[in-house]
Amino acid sequence: MAKIACLVTDMFEDVEYTKPADAFKEEGHTVVTIEKEAGKTVEGKQGEAKVSINEAIDNVNPEDFDALFLPGGFSPDQLRADERFVQFTKSFMDGDKPVLAICHGPQLLLTAKTLEGRTATGFKSIKVDMEYAGAEYKDQEVVVCSDQLVTSRNPDDIPAFIRESVKLLKKAQ
Numbered sequence: 001m002a003k004i005a006c007l008v009t010d011m012f013e014d015v016e017y018t019k020p021a022d023a024f025k026e027e028g029h030t031v032v033t034i035e036k037e038a039g040k041t042v043e044g045k046q047g048e049a050k051v052s053i054n055e056a057i058d059n060v061n062p063e064d065f066d067a068l069f070l071p072g073g074f075s076p077d078q079l080r081a082d083e084r085f086v087q088f089t090k091s092f093m094d095g096d097k098p099v100l101a102i103c104h105g106p107q108l109l110l111t112a113k114t115l116e117g118r119t120a121t122g123f124k125s126i127k128v129d130m131e132y133a134g135a136e137y138k139d140q141e142v143v144v145c146s147d148q149l150v151t152s153r154n155p156d157d158i159p160a161f162i163r164e165s166v167k168l169l170k171k172a173q
Contacts, residue, residue: 001028002066013073014044062091072103080111
């Protein structure tokens with residue numbers, strides 16, 4: 001089963017973390033939460049979910065993971081201001097490992113300059129940013145690109161996001 005890195009910090013969109021993470025775990029995958037500091041607890045922007053951070057970004061190596069999960073909310077925008085998270089994200093895209101990004105999650109992919117020539121979706125407010133980055137933006141509940149990248153637009157798309165993410169994780173094994 002896959003070992004999935006999840007980059008997350010305060011103000012993530014609660015259900016965009018909890019529902020996919022629970023589904024991945026039910027499938028037998030391991031989800032490892034990563035932030036600046038291990039052991040701290042981050043809180044979702046709705047105040048419904050709290051997540052304990054497993055690892056600090058300085059103590060992890062992308063080589064030790066099979067896939068990357070990027071929940072949305074304000075978390076990706078905060079994390080992309082830190083080059084360590086940007087480089088971590090870039091290594092998955094450059095290494096052709098599965099990347100699962102929902103809502104604002106693609107903001108880390110934008111900053112890592114890894115969307116050029118790819119087909120993807122994301123929250124409507126980042127559509128133009130994605131197009132400027134060279135992505136072909138699709139207004140669809142889920143977009144799978146090159147058997148590597150799964151993206152969705154918002155919490156309403158979570159069932160489709162989970163379905164395609166689980167399929168991709170199975171193929172990647």
